Structure formats: structure tokens, C-alpha cells
Amino acid sequence: MKLKYISFIILLGVFHQQLLVAQTLDDAKVWYLEGRYAEALPVFKAEYQVNPMDAPxxxxxxxSLYKTGSLTEAEQYLKFASDRKIPEAHLSLGELYAKLYRFEEAEKEFDKYQRANRRNNEALERLDLVREYSTKLQRAISRSEDIQIIDSLVLPKTDFLNAYNLSASSGSVIPINEFFKDHALNDKTLLINERKDKIYYTSGEG
Incomplete structure (x- = not known):
């Protein structure tokens, strides 16, 4: 009798634990649908340790990883779900690829999502929004110029004009003694405007 009672208590405890786990996972699904990904994430991670082959x-x-900023870590799980033909995984993985600037891979996932939801207008509208974002991002990247970093330059004062170039519309800078022969201020410079009808210089000390 005592043995049966103990067995019943153990079974009740196991059932209660399973019930708590189920409730926790259900809670995580609700949080997920509400966009509370940070709250759902620990539960999904714990459940994954038990059911790593579960595609959904x-x-x-x-x-949840993607939405909380862990893009690289999220990829392996979304790819697994995409390979198992979970429709929403195609869209999420495509969006992730776009943010990683992997646009060709993103478009492949978008195509899979489109085929899986070809009769679902609401899903196709969501796809259009994500595709539009991806296209804008790709255009922004293609229009970006190469970045040139200009470092400081230290050189003798006498060599300064050899390294300093003005555009033609800005005029030209030359040593003052090239314009005024026998000028006493040999270390000075002057500016000649574009039309070459005006010059600017200082004859003072300093």
C-alpha cells in the first residue's frame, strides 16, 4: 500500500512538472506573438535543449534571437526551420540576410515564402513590405562611396605649396617672391583668384 502511494506521488510530481513546462512554453508562444521576444527567448532556449529537431x-x-539583436546566432535556427519548410522562417531568414547585406540569399528566401503563400494576400503584403526594405537597403549600399581617410601631414614650410592643391575655381596659391621679384617677405604666400585679376596677400609680420 505504501509503495503504491509513493508511486502515485512520484507520478503526480512528474505530471505537475510537465504541466508547468507546457504552461511555460505556451506563455512563451503568447509573448512571441505579442512581440515580447526577450521574455520568450529563455524559455525557447530551454525547450530547444530538449527538442532540438523541432522545426517550429x-x-x-x-x-527571438534575431529580434533581440543576435543576428549571427539566429541564422542557424532560422535556416533549420527554412529547410524544414516552415513558411514564416523563409520570410524571417530573408529579412535577416538582407540586414547582413546578403541580398541574393535573401531573395531566394523571399521566393520560397511567396510560393508557400501564393494564395494568402495578407502574407504577400507582408512580403512586399520586407522586400521593399531589402531593396532600399541594397540601393543605399550600391550608392555608397568608398571612404577615404585623410591623415595629417607634417612637412617643411618651404614644401607646403607642393602638397597643397586648390581647385581651379578657387584660384591658386604661390610663394610671394614668384609674383613680386626681389620681395623682402620670401616666406609669405599670396592667393591669385580664378580670373587672375586680383591677388590677396599680407605684408605684415607673423
Whole structure:
């Protein structure tokens, strides 16, 4: 009798623990749908340790990681879910690829999502928004110029004009003694305007 009672208590405890886990996972799904990804993430991580081959769980975990800023870590879970043909994983993985500037891979995932939801107008509208974002991002990247870093330059004063170039519309800078022969201020410079009808210089000390 005592043995049966102990067995019943153990079974009740196991059932209660499973019930708590189920409730926690259900809570995490609700948080996920509400966009509370940071709250859902620990639960999905814990559940993944038990069910790593669960495709929807990989989708939830991947999206939660992605939405909380862990893009690189999220990729493996979203790719697993995408390979298992979870439709929402295609869209999420495509969006992630776009943010990583991997636009060709992103477009492949968008195509998969489109085929899986070809009769779902709401899903296709979501796809249009994500695709539009990806296209704008790609255009911004293609229009970016190479960045040139200009470092400081230290050189003798007499060599300064050899390294200092003005555009033609800005005029030209030359040593003052090249314009005024026998000028006493040999270390000075002057500016000649573009039309070469005006000059600017100082004859003072300093």
C-alpha cells in the first residue's frame, strides 16, 4: 500500500512538472506573438535543449534571437526551420540576410515564402513590405562611396605649396617672391583668384 502511494506521488510530481513546462512554453508562444521576444527567448532556449529537431521551435528561437539583436546566432535556427519548410522562417531568414547585406540569399528566401503563400494576400503584403526594405537597403549600399581617410601631414614650410592643391575655381596659391621679384617677405604666400585679376596677400609680420 505504501509503495503504491509513493508511486502515485512520484507520478503526480512528474505530471505537475510537465504541466508547468507546457504552461511555460505556451506563455512563451503568447509573448512571441505579442512581440515580447526577450521574455520568450529563455524559455525557447530551454525547450530547444530538449527538442532540438523541432522545426517550429527553431523558428521561434531564431526569430527571438534575431529580434533581440543576435543576428549571427539566429541564422542557424532560422535556416533549420527554412529547410524544414516552415513558411514564416523563409520570410524571417530573408529579412535577416538582407540586414547582413546578403541580398541574393535573401531573395531566394523571399521566393520560397511567396510560393508557400501564393494564395494568402495578407502574407504577400507582408512580403512586399520586407522586400521593399531589402531593396532600399541594397540601393543605399550600391550608392555608397568608398571612404577615404585623410591623415595629417607634417612637412617643411618651404614644401607646403607642393602638397597643397586648390581647385581651379578657387584660384591658386604661390610663394610671394614668384609674383613680386626681389620681395623682402620670401616666406609669405599670396592667393591669385580664378580670373587672375586680383591677388590677396599680407605684408605684415607673423
Amino acid at each position: 521551435l527553431n523558428q521561434w528561437l531564431g526569430v
